[in-house]
Amino acid sequence: MFKGDMKYRRENAIKKVWDAIEEHNGQTLLSTGITGDDARVAKAVVDGGIKLLEPNHPAVALAKGHKGITTMGEAEKIRHEITVEEMGDIVEGVRNVVGNEPFITIAIPGVFTELIPVELSDEDFQLMAVKGADGLHTHKSDLSDLEKIVTKAHKYGLTVDAYIAHPDDEHKFGIPAETPEEVAKVAKQMEDIGVDMIGLMTGMSYEGVKAGEIPNVIKERLDALVSTVKVPTLAEGGINVDNYQAFRDTGVDILVVGTAIDDAVKEAAQNMAKKFINI
Numbered sequence: 228m229f230k231g232d233m234k235y236r237r238e239n240a241i242k243k244v245w246d247a248i249e250e251h252n253g254q255t256l257l258s259t260g261i262t263g264d265d266a267r268v269a270k271a272v273v274d275g276g277i278k279l280l281e282p283n284h285p286a287v288a289l290a291k292g293h294k295g296i297t298t299m300g301e302a303e304k305i306r307h308e309i310t311v312e313e314m315g316d317i318v319e320g321v322r323n324v325v326g327n328e329p330f331i332t333i334a335i336p337g338v339f340t341e342l343i344p345v346e347l348s349d350e351d352f353q354l355m356a357v358k359g360a361d362g363l364h365t366h367k368s369d370l371s372d373l374e375k376i377v378t379k380a381h382k383y384g385l386t387v388d389a390y391i392a393h394p395d396d397e398h399k400f401g402i403p404a405e406t407p408e409e410v411a412k413v414a415k416q417m418e419d420i421g422v423d424m425i426g427l428m429t430g431m432s433y434e435g436v437k438a439g440e441i442p443n444v445i446k447e448r449l450d451a452l453v454s455t456v457k458v459p460t461l462a463e464g465g466i467n468v469d470n471y472q473a474f475r476d477t478g479v480d481i482l483v484v485g486t487a488i489d490d491a492v493k494e495a496a497q498n499m500a501k502k503f504i505n506i
Contacts, residue, residue: 236384240361241423243330244386244459247278248480257281257332257461260485261492264290264317266324268492273325279481280325281364282317283334284309286485299486303398307336307343311351315358322359332362332388338376339366340399347376352383362386362423368399370413374420381421388424388461389417391452400428407451414455426461426483427452441473453478 247255255278262272263282273280285306289299293309296302314335322331333355337345355363363380365387367373373389380387391413392401404413410427417425429445453460462474463483474482 233382233384236356237381237386237423240330240384240386241459243328243361244279244424244481247330248459250278251276254475254479255279255481257481257483258485258488259283259483260286260489261290262485262488263321263333266320269321270324272488273329277329279330279332280321281332281334281483281485282314282321283364284314284336284339285334287314287317304342306339307341307345309336311335311337311347311354315354318355318360319358330361331359332364332386333360334364334366338363340368347379349379349382352379352385356383356385360385362388365389366392366400368392368402370402370416370420373402373417373422377421386423387421388426389422390426390428390461390463391417391448392428393430396428396430401426404448407447410448410451411455414452418456418458422458424459424461424481425452425456426463426481427479429462429464429466441470441477446477449474449477449479453480 257279258272258277259281262268263280264287269280285299285302287309288306289296289302294305296305314333318331318333335351335355337347362385363376365373365376367376367389377387390401391404391410392399394403394405402413402417404410414425427449449462459480461481461483462479466474466482466484467487471482
C-alpha cells in the first residue's frame with residue numbers, strides 16, 4: 228500500500244471533521260444508531276445539517292432484529308455475529324446516498340472489546356476504505372490492542388476514533404481511567420500512538436442532576452481530556468435534548484448522539500401510524 232496516498236486520504240478525512248466543528252461554531256454532532264445504518268434516515272439528518280455519521284455493528288444487529296433482539300443492550304451481546312462484509316455493504320449504501328462530503332466512521336466486529344475472539348485481516352480494513360468509510364469507530368479497552376487497530380487503519384487511510392471509559396462502567400467501551408488525572412494521562416498515551424479523535428464515555432447515570440445539567444464529575448473528566456490533546460475530542464453516552472446545551476461550555480468538539488434520534492424517529496412513526504388508524 229502506498230503510504231503517501233493513504234496519508235493524504237486520512238488527512239482529507241480528518242479535515243472533514245475540523246471543517247464540521249468550525250462550521251457549527253466549535254461543536255458539532257456525530258449521528259449514530261438508525262442514522263448510521265439506514266440510508267434514508269442518514270440522508271435525512273445530512274440534509275438537516277449533520278456532517279458526521281457512524282454506522283456500527285450493534286445498531287445493525289438491532290435494526291435487523293437479529294435473533295429477536297429489541298434493545299441495544301441485547302444487541303451488545305451478539306454484535307460480533309454481524310459480519311464485516313455486511314458492514315461494508317451498509318457503509319457503501321449510506322455513502323452512495325449521502326455523497327462524498329459527510330465524514331463516516333464505522334464500527335465493525337473486532338474493533339470493540341468483543342465477547343468472543345474476532346480476527347481482523349488487512350483485507351477487512353481495506354474493504355472499509357474501498358466501500359467508503361473515512362474512519363473506524365473503536366471501543367478497545369487495552370492500549371496495545373488499540374495501537375494495533377491504529378496501525379492497520381492508518382495503513383489503509385482510515386482515521387481512528389477511540390474512547391476513554393470509567394473502570395466501573397457496565398460495558399468495556401474504552402481505555403479505563405478513573406480520575407481526571409488518569410483521563411489526561413490515558414488521553415496523551417492515545418494521542419501518542421496515533422489516535423485521530425479521542426472521546427470520553429460520559430455514562431448514562433444522571434440521577435439527581437437537574438434537566439439541562441450534567442454531573443460535575445463528567446465536566447472534570449471532559450476538561451482533563453480537552454485540555455490535554457490537540458486532536459478532535461468527543462463525548463458519548465446519555466446525550467439528549469435536555470442536556471446537550473450543558474456540553475457547550477465543556478470545550479468538547481463533538482457530541483455523539485444515537486438513542487435520542489432513534490427515539491424521535493420511532494415516536495414520529497408511531498404518531499403517523501395513529502393518525503392513519505384513527506381516520
